[in-house]
Amino acid sequence: MNNPNALASQSFDLAAQQHPHLLRSASYNYPHRCAFKAVDDGDTQTVNQRLSISPLAIWLNLPARRFDTALGRDFLDSLIAEITLRKEAFGRRPVTQLLLRHPFLHYQGADITELMHLLASNFRLNHRDNSPIEYCAELLLEEAEGANLALLKGLGFNEFLLSLPASPSRGDYEKLHAIWQHAREFAADSLGVRLPYGYPEQDLHSMRALLDQILSLKPDRILLTPASELDRWNLQDHIHEHGSNSASQFALIYNALRHAGYRVLGNDCFVIGRDSLAIAQNQNRLRRTAIAYNSVNAADLLGLGPAASSQLGSRYESNLEAIQPYIENLQLHKLAIDKVLQLGTKAKACRVVADQLLCYHRLDIHYIENRYELALASLAENISWEFNAEANMELMRIHNGLLQLSDDGIMRLLFISDTFLAGLLKTPKKD
Template sequence: MTQAAFTWDQDLIDRYDLSGPRYTSYPTAPQFHNLISEQDIHQALARSDASQRPLSIYCHIPFCDTVCYYCACNKIITANKARAVPYLERLFREMRQMAERIDVSRPVDQLHWGGGTPTYLSLEQMTALMQHTRSLFNLHNDDSGEYALEIHPASVTPATIKGLRALGFNRLSMGIQDFDARVQKAVNRFNSVEEVTALTRAARDVDYHSISMDLIYGLPHQSVQSVSSTLDQVLALAPDRLSLFNYAHMPHLFKVQKQLDERALPAAAEKLDMLHMAIDRLTREGYVYIGMDHFARPDDELARAQAAGQLHRNFQGYATHGHCDLLAFGVSAISQIDNLYLQNHKAIEDYDAALDAGASPVAKGFLMSQDDELRKAVIMALICQFELDFARIEQQFGIQFNDYFGAALAALQPMQADGLLSLTDRRIRVKPAGRLLIRRICMAFDAYIPANTEQRFSRII
């Protein structure tokens, strides 16, 4: 796919900016249920082994020293670092359980630690976790895998950055959110420009392949001017990737958000102005607009994967290794093994109790039907590549696209009339005005949306 110009159309945004899934999976997590059987898991593992697909490993570290008031992650707030010790022991136990059930000779092409705050762990604990992972699974030793972790800049030193590189990590994601002191105080998240600059220099000194920085717009006291100032400071550091997330204020779902002063939240119109400014600024600075809230330099692996038609989405967002089966470990972690999603218990008490009893910590999941896999392929092509070739889907799934998706194609007609996309009898191409609204376009192919009318999703923009 060639990089299309981005078009901001306020009238279309006003018309189509509804609530909808982020499509980090299809079907999405609200469809998961507790009826997954041991036989379902056994058969999915057998199909995975037979495929000989490479593996991706995710480890969830739920702990944070302090709470960020905007956070919607599964986390445990504690300054008691001793709590990590029994958690890691159970995490090792869960990994051993899986290693005994799957062909571990397959290479691990992707590794990711998320949270919470993975760097809540000491370097010694992180070393033990990586060593344990290497002892069980076939990690690359030549720096060819994509091995990443998320860091809170205020909790990490340049020496730690270098120590993590020695462990095999070659990509960092820094959660900056905002550099404005007033905003940081309002959300209880602090990291200075000086701290981030020192970490960035340390990462470049030891040749990390990619440095990603995360920002959030829509936080208390933010304005177009303040977000622009933060962007100035971030762009001076020239990250390889940049994410610009929309803050979704949902205190009815995430109680910690009640600590924010709602009166200080920017109005919806001003949030859109922030986003418009940021996209325009980043694209003028040479970043490729990957989609939704992701940007990357043209030579970054993420942009190259999109250009080659190989981009993918998973529970960490846009990714480059869609060919892998995902093994996820830790509280709330979600695996995808062949056509089966598995999610661990969200409450650490339940996660602990299952492993202490010698059982699997899986709480629920979803076994995809052929229709689910077909719709997933369609949605992933659209959200990753912004175009869809019907012939490829027909060949892969043995269908007549126009017959199978007649209702969905009819639902796209008004979007075509509004200039979001072009639709022929053989192809869908998302136009520049539709790129920001890609989630709304994908919803036309989602079989579960009618049943999700009461499901509360974040707004598309």
């Protein structure tokens, strides 16, 4: 049988090699693709989805940057075609979470209205009844005009997320404050900002100034996003060149927001105490998909648009990223799926571990051992001892089969989770 002490040490070393800077945003990293296996046929999954009536999250992923030429009607028609093709498998499920990114970067209000009408015609959108929903539109500052906010509110969106530039100008600050005043007038259930960090042009002084501006607005949510995610840089090159600066910025932001009274989901999603996500976390009903947390019981995510990801039970799909191949597939009435991956038994356990650590900063060792028949207790004890000894502080403690992270441990959540998952994939079955 494998030695749990050796497993813990190997896992610690592997995670350290992959993430030499411990202080990094954690929510974008799971589940690990190394735990997946490719599948060729989705007929069984399609039947299962068609029969399901559980809540669903939908992600409408429009490109987040401008191109030399406008996307035009072909792209919009392709997105509409994808919506229509997905109706058979998912049309009966109530859509409790809806995520729309950068709607006005490429299209006008009439186009977005048409798109939402088609979505409502093919899926069970819940914005017309009293069911809890989280319909969030993410906007760049240049998109967030009063008329656009009013249109989105009329289309059923009850949450707005403003995506900030890495180095805002004085004009950006003035625009942000004006937008915020407009958005508050629409009585959105949640108003938040996406804060990028880790860019070469950012330093601690400019980050402090940006944080002061953000906190003066009193946002309901603040989402931290590393530059490597926003710009799809090579992660290892980014860490090698800018890692220490990124880690310092992350520590500064984390401590400032915690000091300001924000609760934290994962270690990069900060919410005020009365926010629906904070309430769900406190009531042990917080959910997490591949791209977002939610309080509306949506465990499955359907991604629409180029590069969109879907998380459907134990099956993961990703759409083609390039615009033209995406359009060409949909013009032939074919889904533009690039990759299909399936979770194995240990990978399912990995996802539960990641979800518990990110959502609640704790790990129910007994539950995972019994549910997946894995010898996790020894691994957890040794990882806990090794981390606490290495950091010379208490990052986590175990009591009565429950592992709980300290605030210092939450800051290092990515490294801790990576170590657990790497070890879990090698953990033997219980005797």
